[in-house]
Amino acid sequence: MNAPDLLAVIDLALESVARAGADAADCVLVESDSVEARVRDAEIDFVKQARERTLGIRALVGGDRGKSSAITSTSDLSEAAVTRMASETVALARATAVDPSAGIPEDGFATDDPDLALYHEADRDVSVEARIEDARRAEAAARAVDPRIANSEGSAVGSDYSTIAIGNHAGFRGSYRSSSHSLFSEPLAHQNGSMQRDYWYTTARKLSDLESPDAVGRRAGERAIRRLGASRLSTCEAPVIFDPVTAPSLLGHIASCITGYAIYRESSFLAGRLGEQVASDLVTLIDDGRLPGGLGSKPFDGEGQPTRRTVAIDRGKLASYLLDSYSARKLGMQTTGSAARSAGSPPSVGTTNFWLEPGDASLEEIIADTGRGLLVTELIGMGFNPVTGDYSRGAAGLWIENGAISHPVEEITIAGSFGDMLTNIDAVGSDLLWRGRTAAPSVRISNMTIAGE
């Protein structure tokens, strides 16, 4: 469907919920067209194509004491199905409880139409076969790195073209198209009967902005090879460097602790600490939904509010929470245009393009400066508790001795109090790497507990 057709479906849904008795409503329609393929060695593993559409309807009913709300979603967009879902939404809303804070924004909607370079029509002419050829090249490049790479989990390509349309009872209507592409390679290296895997990937809104298949395959192969012969460590305390692959996970933890929901629920160790120094003064964290070509960019958020630039942490000081209209209302604050929305769920808070401002030093310089410590290149497990800030995750990486990489290590954990970890950041690299919505350069934490043998 083109944008006017999507908005016509939204108009129909909004008229139907109003007729069914809703006092306020908004709708989200997501349409996506995607292709994915994976190759192992020279052979195709799978090719998958899909077209999906989902309409989400949110309706609020109630009066002076507050409103109650409900959400429905359907992939059947026929007129009969839409009108039926609309009245089901209102009936469902009548069954939930009145919430004095419930509501849909009445004003402040995005009125501009910034060119964010989210969609590139010409790439739609690139055939699936050409993309599969890219995967084959990445696969070959990975295997060419070293004879010890003779197997793989494959190299994959994907392209997605989406249209998102949002409308509400207060008259907001907006839609935008976006595209994204990816190329991923995951080779296996083997030596003396043991195996190691690693991966590399690239992702961008425009095909020509992807790293080359040769570069992706080579990087993936090099990363797998350098893990061969990994050993464990003796339990110790040491400085820990997160590389630009693992450092964004730290930003993810911070994001989960500064959403308005975590704050009003007091389910975050950062609740109530606005204005306080919560991290080292090397740390400046920014969320900006309007970076041209950004993988998290969009002209408006899930409630039609314009996206913007928010400094979340300014030289270590907690400068802003991330808020949608509901959590802002709960906290007596203003939305930061951070409403994330899928068709089937109520708004929540999400980051857009979220990054840690880079410093001056290269990773090599940080390693040289470290003397003895750990460079973490992979993290596994879910050992972070946002309520207490307790942090303990499985890790693999490279041991640093005398300011240089010494040998690979694995089957270890790194642990600490996340609050202390943020305060103990004593180096931030210059190597900011964008390949998703969240990006960070290398980061060093002066001291953590490393558990091993």
Added chain:
Amino acid sequence: MKEPTPRETGDEALGFFRDHFGLDDRSLVSALDTALERQIDFADLFFEYSTQDSVSLEESIVKNGDRHIEQGVGVRAQIGERQGYAHSDDVTVESVKLAATTARAISAGAGGVSSVPVGSGTPTVHDLYPVATAPTDVPIERKVSLLSEIDIYARGLDPRVKQVMASAVSQHRNVLVVGSDGSLVGDVRPLVRLNVQVIVADASGQRREVGYQGMGGRFEFEKLLDPEAWKPLVAESVRVATLNLDAEACPAGAMDVVLGPGWPGILLHEAIGHGLEGDFNRKKTSAFSDRLGERVASKGVTVVDDGTIPGRRGSLNVDDEGTPTQRTVLIEDGILRGYLQDRLNARLMGVESTGNGRRESYAHLPMPRMTNTFMLAGEEDPDDVIRSVKRGIYAVSFGGGQVDITSGKFVFSANEAYKIEDGQLGAPLKGATLIGNGPDVLTRVSMIGNDLELDWGIGTCGKDGQGVPVGVGLPTLRVEELTVGGTEG
């Protein structure tokens, strides 16, 4: 209520798709024939119509109710190791044929197979989850009042409870699998789940902790409405949260670990289960590749994957390729006996599918996945297992886990654990991560309790971006020398 026979369970799904989408035998045959116009080893159609609803509470208010309808069809064509897949949320004969045209593009060769003989419905072997009322047909008002009762009860249990978050989720899925081998299998799958999370604060308000407990399975929603069922669940989440208010920093380093019964079975899921999935073993990317018949665990260790336990979250009458589920012995008395297979990997490895071909929805390709994975009970008294440890930890409950199939390294995070000193349980410990090596962790099992328990019905397993419901189970287990990722040296 009338107990439906297995035959009727399959027919119910078939009838549903016939009535709802006008899919008769002729249209199914013609869609498959479209796929088979190319040279194809096997093709199938997977139809799905799912209804899901949920209600959620926080701050003593049921703030949201939602309801979702998902429908679609996925068409798959296989030749050799290749798979072509296309799916559509438009369930019409035309769109199924269009998807079949896309899927078959994986093959260049011309086909020549004559019309597929689609039967009148292949009887299913099991009937593991008959329900009189679809969970999504239980009135939303009853679910709303359940959450309000839970909120009041939780706050009444302990004045330190500051926040209660609860949700009830109901799902009802109709699936129909039509294969180019003439198979036609339907299934109707109920799934319910209740989640309770509490946040507690100590008197000073300085220290806060969280506790979570959930329960669910493939059974009547009615069961969750029974206070005998939900009260223990709520009490458990409050107990864990308040216990952790006094938790001490966890030690770091290698030490003996006693795992409690039930949910700690995710050790098996992560450490060995994934490594025994057929796809990784066909591709020889698993640390367990080519090791059938070898010793991978201590004597006495027997691990099974069983999709046939009535009412369990991980159970299925048939997998998502229409193959009946079964009980598969993975490890028998310490020896590796079997892998988990879907159709593709079974064919390529020259074995039979074990009924483990699962997919998240019609929008996903099937893969070998676990169902309910657990270790059989041993003979030790659980108290004796704890008493046997000089210095170590006793881990009772876990958050989540993850594994690197290739290196075999796995982790899982404890949210209820205690120090053991000289055989005595000591202070509760703050969240610790355990890390180990899958291929050898079960060789370090030195004592197996007599108390096998299955989990409460809360597991969701993720693989390649697809989530499917699973179950785990374990008796109390002593494992020598696991690395515990705490902060105290």
